[in-house]
Each structure stands twice: as C-alpha cells, then as structure tokens.
Amino acid sequence: MRRALRFGVASLRRRPLLALAGWSVPEAVPATVSGLAVAHAVDSGFLAGRPLVGLGWLAVLLAAAGIGAVGARQGYRRLGDIVEPFRDDLVRRVVRGALRRGVAGQRDDGAVARLTHQVEIVRDAYAGLIVVVRSFVIIVIGAVVGLLSLSPVILLLVMPPFLLGLGAFVLTLGMAAARQRDYVRADERLAETAGAVLAGTRDVVACGAEDSATRLVAAPVAEQAAAERALARVQALRTVCYAVGGWLPLVVLLGAGPWLSRRGLTTGDIMGGLLYVLNGLQPALGTVVHSMSGSGLRFAVVLGRILDATEPELPVRAAATAPGPQAGYGLMLRGITFAYGPHAEPVLRTLDLDVAMGDHLAVVGPSGIGKSTLAGIVCGLLRPDRGSVAIGGASTCAMSAERLAALRVLIPQEAYVFAGTVWDNLTYLCPSAAPEQVAAATAAVGADRLVAGLGGWLAPVAPAELSAGQRQLLSLVRAYLSPAPIAVLDEATCHLDPAAERRAEEAFANRGGTLIVIAHRISSALRARRILVLDGVSQAVGDHASLLSVSPLYRELLGYWDAGRSAQPGQPVQPVRLVPPAQITQSVQIQPAS
Amino acid sequence: MGPGRRPGVHERQRDAATFRTVARHGGLWLPLIGVTALAGTAADLALPAVLGRAVDAIVAHAGGARWLQLSAGLITLSVVCDLVMSYSSTVCVADTTAWLRRRLVRHLLAIGPRGGFDTGDLVSRVTANTADAALAGPSLVSAITGAVPPIGSVVLLALIDPWLAGAFLTGLALVALMLRAFARRTADVLTRYQQVQGRLAALLAESLSGVRTIAAAGTVNREAARVLEPLPALHEHGALTWRVLARASAQAGVVGPLVQVAVLAAGGLALVYGRITAGDLFAASRYAAMGAGLGALTGVLAELARARAGARRTGEVLDLAPVGYGDEALPDGPGALRFRSVSVRGSGSGGGGGGAALLDSVDFTVPGGAAVAVVGRSGAGKSVLVSLAARLREPDAGEVLLDGVPVGRLRHSALRAAVSCAFERPVLVGERIVDAVGLGQDLAAVQAAARATHAHDFVSRLPLGYDTPLAEAPMSGGENQRLGLARAWRAGRLLILDDATSSVDMVTEMQISRTLTEDHGRRTRLIVTHRPATAARADLVVWLESGRVRAVGPHERLWEDPQYRAVFQ
DSSP states (O other), X not given: OHHHXXXXXXXXXXXXXXXXXXXXXXXXXXXXXXXXXXXXXXXXXXXXXXXXXXXXXXXXXXXXXXXXXXXXXXXXXXHHHHHHHHHHHHHHHHHHHHHHHHHTTOOOTTHHHIIIIIHHHHHHHHHHHHHHHHHHHHHHHHHHHHHHHHOHHHHHHHHHHHHHHHHHHHHHHHHHHHHHHHHHHHHHHHHHHHHHHHHTHHHHHXXXXXXXXXXXXXXXXXXXXXXXXXXXXXXXXXXXXXXXXXXXXXXHHHHTHHHHHHTTOOHHHHHHHHHIIXXXXXXXXHHHHHHIIXXXXXXXXXXXXXXXXXXXXXXXXXXXXXXXXXXXXXXXXXXXXXXXXXXXXXXXXXXXXXXXXXXXXXXXXXXXXXXXXXHHHHTTSSOOSEEEEEETTEEGGGSOHHHHHHHXXXXXXXXXXXXXXXXXXXXXXXXXXXXXXXXXXXXXXXXXXXXXXXXXXXXXXXXXXXXHHHHHHHHHHHHHHOSOSEEEEESTTTTSOHXXXXXXXXXXXXXXXXXXXXXXXTHHHHHSSEEEEEETTEXXXXXXXXXXXXXXXXXXXXXXXXXXXXXXXXXXXOOOOOOOHHXXXXXXXXXXXX | OOTTSOOOHHHHHHHHHHHHHHHHHTTTHHHHHHHHHHHHHXXXXXXXXXXXXXXXXXXXXXXXXXXXXXXHHHHHHHHHHHHHHHXXXXXXXXXXXXXXXXXXXXXXXXXXXXXXXXXXXHHHIIIIIHHHHTTHHHHHHXXXXXXXXXXXXXXHHHHHOHHHHHHHHHHHHHHHHHHHHHHHHHHHHHHHHHHHHHHHHHHHHHHHHTHHHHHHHTOHHHHHHHHTTTHHHHHHHHHHHHHHHHHHHHHHHHHHHHHHHHHHHHHHHHHHTTSSOHHHHHXXXXXXXXXXXXXXXXXXXXXXXXXXXXXXXXXXHHTSOOOOOOOBOOOSOSOOEEEEEEEEEOOXXXXXXXXXXXXXXXXXEEOTTOEEEEEOSTXXXXXXXXXXXXTSSOOSEEEEEETTEEGXXXXXHHHHHHEEEEOSSOOOOSSBHHHHHHTTOOHHHHHHHXXXXXXXXXHHHSTTGGGSXXXXXXXXXXXXXXXXXXXXXXXXXXXXXXXXXXTSOHHHHHHHHHHHHHTTTTSEEEEEOSOHHHHHHSSEEEEEETTEEEXXXXXXXXXXXXXXXXXXX
C-alpha cells in the first residue's frame, strides 16, 4: 500500500501538476458560488417578489458553471499529461521485466494480461484518484469559502461532524487495505487450487478421488467467502463514517435552525447552508469514500503486483570474473551435475564431455531425460549445480551474453519468427549479412522454396500463418547465417519431414564449425560422427559401432530387441542385463577424431 | 458455445433456469435485501419534503420540532437500511458464490476429462463467472428497487408543481443527448487506443514465445525496443482520450447545473406567485438532484446483465450430464479384461461425434493376471483404448468387461478400487506428496507404493519427506512419472500404464517392470509402451493400427513381422 502510494506520488510530474492545480481555481468557482447564489436568489429575489433578481442570481450560477467548465476542460488535459507518461512508464517496466524474466528461464504466464488488463486498471485508478482527491479539495474549499461568506456560524456547526466522519474514514483505510489484500490473496489461492485440481481432472477421476479433490477446492472457497464477509464488515464501518460526516452536519444544522432563525438568519441563508452540505460536502465525502475504497485499493493492490513482477532484477548474467583468454572453440564439460530442484534427483550426473572444433555430435535418449537441459548448459543458458563448461578454455559462466552469442548459436524446438520482413527474420543474428550470403544459406538449408513462396526477402511475415515446420526452416537459415562457430540444434527439425530434416542437418554439418544435434529422430544419430546417449543416471559416448556393443539403451532406441535374452512368453521375464552405469561411461571415453 | 452463435431455445431456457436457481439460493437474504432497499428508498424520497417543511417551520418560528425529529428519524432509517442492505447483499453473494463454486467443481469432476474444456477457461468459470452469477438475486432486487428513487422523485416534483417536472425532464433530455454524443466519440477513440494496445500485447506475446532464442542470442534489449515500438502511438491515442474527456466534462459542467437551474427558476417563479413555499423550492432542488440518478439505472441493468452472463457460463457446465455409475459390485475374479467389438468416434470438427473412427470394432480378451503390452504408432488409438478400460470415456459401440461385468455397471467405489491408471504426464493433485499419492491412504501404504515404483528415495530426500507440499518439490519428468505410478499402485485388479515410464531412466524402468512382473497373477496390467524390451517382457501384445487390432500375440512371434518391428522405430 505504502509502496504503491509512494510510487504514484513520485510519478506525479511537476509541471502538469502545477498546471492542474492552477486550473482548479476556476473549477472551484461553481462549488463556492452555488449556495450563495441560491440564498440570494431566494431572499432578495423570489421571496422578495422580484423574480428578475432571482433569475439574475440563477444566471450567476450558470455563469459560474461556465467558468468551472473552462477549468474542467483544461484540468482534464493536464491530467492526461500526468497519466499518460505514468502509463508509458508502466508499459516499459512490464515489457522489460517480462522479457528479462523469460530470458532468465522464469515462466511468466501473466505478462500479457499485465500489459493490457492490469496496466489499464492502474492507469484508470490513478487518474480517478487524482480527479477525486482534487475535486474533494476544490469542493471543500469552495464550501468553506461560501459558508464563510454566507454565515460563519453555519460553518462552525457543520464542519466538526464533517471532519469527524472524514477522519474516522481515513483511520479505516489501513484496515480496509489489509482486508482487500486478504481478499485478493484468497482469490488467487482459489484460482491456483481450482487450476491445479481441474488440470488434473483426468487423474482425479481415474483415481476415484472426486471427493477429496472437491474438498481440496472447498477450503479456499470457504476462505474466500470469509474474506468477502470481512470486507463487507469494513464496508459497513465506512457507511457509518459516511453517515457521521455526511448526514450529521445536516441534523446539527436543522437542530440549530430555530436558534439560528431567532439570531436573524434568513430563509435563504438556511437553505444555502443546507445546499452546501447536501450538494457539496455530502456528495464529495461520498465520492471520496467510494473511490478510495474502490479504485484506491485497486490501485494499491494491482500496482503492487505489477511492481512485484517487474522489480529491477540482477542483470541476466553477472560478468564478475573475466572469462580468461580464449583460444579456438573446443567445448569442454567437466563434472556437470544438474537437478531441477535442490532436492530432486539430478538429471545429469558428473557428466564429462569434450566436443572438439569441427566435431558433429548427436545426443539421444528417452523423452524428458535431460537432453534439452544439456543443450541449455552447453549454451550457457543454464548453470549446472556443479561442474564447469568452457569454450576454447574460457569458462562460459563468466562470459557476457554478447560474447556467448558470438561463440555458439542455439536453435530451440520452438522456432522464433517475429512479425517483420523475411529479411529481418533471416538476418536477426547477422544484421550485416550480404545478399549472396543469405541466398546461399537459404539454399543450403532448403528454405529457398519457402522464401520464394512468402514473396521474397522484403515480404512481411505473419508468424501465425506459418506452419511449425516453416517457422523451423526460417530459424534454421537464421542460425546458419550466425557467425558463431558452434551450432546447437535442440530438436530444431522436429516439425520437418525426414528428407527436409536430413537436408538441413547436412547443411549444418558442412557449414564449418561444430554441430551438436539434440536428436528428435534416431536417424540424426546415424548421421553424426559421435553420439552421446543420456539415460538419467548414466551416459555413454561413442560412435555408432561402439555404442551398439556397450549401450543397451542405444540398441533399444534403434529398435533392436535383445531376443536371445528374453524368456518365453507367459513366464516371468528377466530384464535385459545391464552393464553398471559407471562402467558404461568409463568404457566409452573416446576422444573425438578431429 | 462460441460468442458469435445465437443461443437456441434450449440454451435460453437453461440459462433462465440457472438464473432462477441461483437467485432462489439467496433464500431469506433476498426479502431482507428487498425490504431494507424499499424502506431506505422511501426514507430517501420522503426526506426532502420533510426537510422543506422543517425549513418552512424554522423560518415561520413555528417550532417545527416535529419536522426536525421526523427528518432525523428518516436520516437514521435511511442509514440503517443502507447498512443492513449492503451488508446482507454482500454476505448473500459471498454465500451463494461459495455454494455455486463447490457445486461447479463437484460437477466438473463428475463429468470427467471428456468435457473438452480448457483448464484456463474452467478456472475462470469457477472463479469469475460464479461470482457474477451469484449476483442474480441481489441484482434482481436492486433492478426493481433501484428504479424507485429517480422515478419517484420525478413524480414528487410533479406533485409539488407540474412545471418543475417539465423543466427537469427538458434539462435531462439535453444531458442524455450530450452523453450519447460523448459515448460515440469515446468509443471511436477508445477503439483506436485498444488497437494499438493489442498490437503491443501481440508483440510481447510473440517475443515471449521465442524467449529461448532471444536468451541465446543476447538480444533482450533489442527485443524490448521492438515490442515498445508502438508505445508513442499509444501515448498519442491516450492523450486523445483525455482531450475527448476534457471536452465532455466541460459540457457536463455546463449542462449538469442547467437542469438544477431550470428547476430552481421554475420553482422560483412559482414561489413568487405563491404556488409553493420556500421549503417546497428546497425540496424541489433535492428531488432534481435525486432524479438525475436515472443515469445510474444503466449501472443496475449492467449488473443484471453480468449476472445473466455468469449464470449462462455456469449453466453451460452444469447442463452436461455427469458420467453415470452403476450399482453393481465386482464378483470374485482374477481381473479378466474383455473388449467386445468396441468402437469410438472422434468428436470431429462439426461436433456430435461424427468424426473419424478412433477405435473400430476392437475385440480381444486378456486373461486375468496377465501383463499385456499395447503397442502401435502414435495416433493408432492406444490411449483411447486404455481410457476405455479405465472408464475415462465411454465407447460409442460395444462393451468393455472386467471379470464379466461391463465397467459402466460397476459402483464408483468398486470400479476405482479395482482399476487404476498411471499416465505419461501425471498431474499430481493434493496439498502434500502424501495426499497426492495416497488420496486418503495411510502413510505406510503410500511408502510401500513409493518403494515399489522407486520413488521412495527421492521423496525421502525432500525437506519434509512425504509431508513436503507439492509446490515446494520441483521434480523431473521421470520423478513425476514415478509418483504418478505410485498413486495408481493400489489397483486391485487392473493396473493401466499409459506410457507411464517413458521419462524414467532405463535402469529404474527395468527395476520397476521387474516389480510389476513379480506380482504376476495378482492383477492384470495393461501397458502402453514404445519400448520393444517392455513389450518383450509382457505376456501378450495387442498391436493397434489406425484404430483396429492388427494382431494379438506374444512379442517374439510378432517380431518376425517387419511391419511390427517398424512400429518401434
């Protein structure tokens, strides 16, 4: 709450704010004049039998409204000058924050909603708060000035209960904010639990756990209802504050009426006083109470969430230590261990791997076994829990994102094509590429037909209209053009047909430099010079022939079945005998042929 | 139901029925809300007239204590009614929402996975739409009582003096014309603003989809600049909305008081001619202010529309028939499974089950206690086949029998105690690991299942072991699969593994399948697999091809067929 308010106040731009305050002076005219004009219209006009005088005073009321309108018009423009830059600032924060988080590997499903929905809520609430606070101040000042000139006694009668109600309301704000936060939290917990349970509908039904799953959701449902009731109690308290501040002055004024009248106050004076309360102070207080507890709390809570999600983070990679001199681009992994959580079983365990310059390595293994994790570690996107990764003898941990990008290029499974021209997309990693280079790369990867079909290099690309395979082809050309000597294809050809996949992989093999392929099809392994077989607890490296003899998993992935070792059907079956994992890794520490 | 489609008769009847049911759930709260709303409104309407009398009495030095007491009483009544009404309608909405949410979740689980809803969509139905639907009762009451103050005040104006009502309505017509013009202009400007905003959001979504490429290329700042390119345009359109608002508020600043002044002028003249008193004039100015509340009626109607929309979204789900269970118990038996000419059609693009055949006259028998591998290329119908055995969906034709009883005739408890299913991507549901795996079983049973599926070691390493909250236990795909298998381990007669160990490393997978084969004869196992070694260890292989059974037999015999071998490559 405090942080959001601080942020909001700090974002008030000085010049437009001063201009806004300046234009508030004419805007205060109607509030000041209204009761006074009505009092005079009644006393010296209509009651005195002089209708023209009465109408004249009413014309003054209209004129005051006109002056107020000019002020309002200019005021709203200045409001835009304050609110629009504030919104721009939020949009920048949200976009940068989302991209930085994404790059750091944190999934952020709410970013787009934050950009559209939440930013707009905060923008509207911010503007609303400025308007309400400003008009409250205008009306109160106007009413005070008007009452002073009408009769100071009325002011003395009216103000104490009004201030009492206002003060009491301000005191409830802290509690209201706390209740509102509880309510939002209960809402989120409910959405979370309901999401988890409903995402598992199949599993819940398959286990016959409908009752316990319903109970699981029932807990946050009850919690949410309790939070809503607590909110209703705060709201009741606010209604009492409003009654004290808005209605009590009226009762006091009426009660004192006979006494005031005996002291010589006229009908118009009393009516004017009542109107200042009923048309001025009371609705002003009502608006403040309503909008502070509505958009004010919404502002604090939603802005708080945006700030939480976009708080400036540590730079993506801290280049604290110099990476050291680098010679060539031979890749060396030593003792790599990586787990998805601090207590999870590692998916990679003490992995040693050397990939010499110009080598062609395929990585195979069952799905979910850690192949993409290895690609992330090789590329310096993930940090291993233990062990080191070096390119050309220099540690990747200490390299800047730019330096890493100059050494290796990663083509992930989810190809990234953005709305722009074909040319922009192809030269994304090599903006200085010459047309001949781009043409050669396009032809080599086998994307020439696609590029021609899209309408050539200058044609705009609509990513949503491309198939997954077409997107992969474009991003393959892009990676091919990258100056980085090491190319890592992480199932980057999974949406291509086998022939297209073969052509693309061969293009990368002949590109010069190192090629590492996380294989989607086992055929990728057969094209590679060396193969790494990953199996969770163990890993084996070697060429096709050596792996066939030492790795039962490799044999199985190739579709071989160890017929001789299985028992007859219908009888207890013996598992295929395995070489202990440690032995596999040791037996195939083959150095690459360079 | 797509937003563009017009609801048919059935949908309209259903929506109205849902609305009524929800409104009726308000119970005794609704009359309370209605009575307090009406009493408060009556007090509000009477107050200006009484205040006017009080003013007249004060001026006439006629004591007027009675009028003063009456107005103080009316104010108190109005405040108390407001308090009671707003509190009771919030509580009514809160209770109804909670009731509706529990009902919806229970129903969704009864429908099962074949509802075909997206999880995000369901979550918004359970959270947002139920809260809207719960407004049904109070919004109906406030739609009725909300119209009373503005209409009543116009009537009372006319009672004081018909000219007053005439002046008021003329002024109001002016305001309405102006508001309409404003709404049109704002809509145009807002549409352009939202278009730019949509472009920004699309650019961000696009960049986030390629976040791995961007991370590797080190181009975060370039991407941020690219996404933010439309921001100046957004600023411009935003400034335009303020300019429109500035003009409108200037007009409102003139036209709004115009209504008030029109009534005061007409009243003033009436005062001159002695048709009304000064107190009447005061009352008239108040009624004019209250009558301006006619505009707020649209808000009440909007709330009613929201409640209707919420009721429709809730009703759409409640309308789907849940999976029915029979009431038969399972006779003693070894767990023999029989598919009798079972066919399943896809939902197809047009809906209504007219799609291509997912399974076509599948017919086979599995002897009780056997381990059966189900193999086939992707899309051959393996998962559909096992989901029939687990009764996660129903066949369009034919029958699935367990120990001679069609699974649809079994009691819920009997079916779920006998059959369990482990999935390739299990979703663990529960607060802690022990809840998610045990689903009510005691810790010893959970530990035994976890040991059998080689999940015990890594669960023991978690900070709170089996009591660790799921959210605090990030797991690899293989670990998740092993817990999913542990959850299904309780199956009494038929254990189904739908590619359930695909991410488990080979050594562990073999140990698990040894455990599976060691309890040979205790229960039937149906194992969907891509691995030839797993098929080889099974007693029998069901080979599916394009929804039909291509062959049933032992792996060794099928292996002679090159097409069978091709399934595994």
